[in-house]
Amino acid sequence: MKIMVLGGAGFIGSAFVRELNSRKIKPLVFDLLTYAGRLENLSGTDYDFVKGDIRDSKLHDVIASFRPEIIVNFAAETHVDRSIYKPQDFVTTNILGTVNILEALRLYNFKYVHVSTDEVYGEECADENSPLNPSSPYSASKASADLLVKSYVRTYNVEAIIVRPSNNYGPRQFPEKFIPKTIIRTLLGLHVPIYGDGKQERDWIYVEDTAKIIADLLSKAEWKGNVYNLPGGQRVTNIEIIKLLEEIMNRKIEVRFVSDRPGHDKRYCMINTKLRYTSTTLADGLRKVYEWYINNRWWWESLISNKFFREDEPWKTV
Ligand SMILES: NC(=O)c1ccc[n+]([C@@H]2O[C@H](COP(=O)([O-])OP(=O)(O)OC[C@H]3O[C@@H](n4cnc5c(N)ncnc54)[C@H](O)[C@@H]3O)[C@@H](O)[C@H]2O)c1
Structure with a gap:
């Protein structure tokens, strides 16, 4: 094909x-x-x-x-x-x-x-x-x-x-996104910015x-x-992702609450009425992702000077 x-x-x-x-x-x-x-x-x-x-x-x-x-x-x-x-x-x-x-x-x-x-x-x-x-x-x-x-x-x-x-979420996701950002910043000994109260739900x-x-x-x-x-059928808050990653990484993640992203949706909740499939559990998937990021530092080390990885509120112009 x-x-x-x-x-x-x-x-x-x-x-x-x-x-x-x-x-x-x-x-x-x-x-x-x-x-x-x-x-x-x-x-x-x-x-x-x-x-x-x-x-x-x-x-x-x-x-x-x-x-x-x-x-x-x-x-x-x-x-x-x-x-x-x-x-x-x-x-x-x-x-x-x-x-x-x-x-x-x-x-x-x-x-x-x-x-x-x-x-x-x-x-x-x-x-x-x-x-x-x-x-x-x-x-x-x-x-x-x-x-x-x-x-x-x-x-x-x-x-x-x-x-x-x-x-x-998975291997090769750009470090600006929430899960790789959390893993990489923690590996580097940096705090992880959490937008608003961290109670936003994502599937x-x-x-x-x-x-x-x-x-x-x-x-x-x-x-x-x-x-x-x-949908993956696994809807959790951002704070719950942090807790799951703390268990997998076996260390405390230093969280810093920062101002909320403007227009930030409180939740996404999507229903699939057409297809049948099975999804990797969040615990298994996050473990695989963590292992990939520790074994592939070469992939992300050159990307972390980026403002959208480095800054707490990177959408701000000043
Ligand atoms: N990542 C997610 O969580 C997610 C969730 C739902 C839907 N999506 C959608 O899935 C698609 C892929 O997302 P992703 O996370 O892999 O994105 P990504 O940002 O990792 O990759 C985007 C790719 O598009 C290429 N690209 C950008 N502009 C281009 C242009 N003008 N011409 C040709 N190539 C261009 C980039 O070079 C890059 O390879 C997007 O449509 C996104 O909206 C992503």
Whole structure:
């Protein structure tokens, strides 16, 4: 099967490439290699690679020559704090980039998997038909793209689905994100900033589970703009994550409560009414993640000077 993976050098995209390889598929990865995309994430995998921007016409040239049967799009700006600090790239990549892919979809005959997020639903418990109510520039850009995908299916009769995973965690997640930030800062003897009261609830899914569920979906999806929610079914507060990590790391995590992220959703709570799958337990998944970060210091040591890893309230401009 000819599959193109947009954003395949990022966190979930690279796990998806590994999953495809385990199914004997060698994909074409198309990625801009932004701060979050690194070829190191793909070490040991089998893939062809084109460096490119989903906002550019080059994407159409690559699709015209490769002729994929399926395109899975993980390419996005993904960090909520960055979207508060500087929303513009979120609009151009997440919205205009998606429109550029959708324009290719009108011209070339492939099936399109659009990777979205549970954050588009806002704080209410949501099934696949619930209204979208995003709170941050990040989730608003994702919700906008989802609506555009639906509109192209309806207007141009193209084949596409939207998958909405919950919070992913696993190896190769950029250190700005909550779980790797907590592990790495603790390994370095630094405190861990907790936004607000730390009682925000998130549903967590292990990244290899997400990759497997999406790969399984490719052969059974209904390509009529259908939405698939992918919760991990493990909803805990941020403070509970800290407690679980303290047990796994066998040490005290020094927490510092800082001001809350503006617009911070109190909880995400997504219901899956369509798919059956099993999820890695949070205890097992967190143990695997911790082991990966202690055994792969080379992967993260060069990344930790970044403001979004270092600062307590990195969304602030001053
Ligand atoms: N990580 C999560 O917890 C999570 C949860 C739900 C949904 N998602 C969604 O899953 C997708 C992947 O997330 P992730 O955590 O792997 O992201 P990531 O930030 O780790 O990786 C994003 C990748 O996209 C690439 N990219 C960015 N802009 C690009 C552009 N203009 N053109 C081409 N490539 C570009 C980057 O180089 C990088 O390789 C995103 O759509 C995200 O919204 C993520």
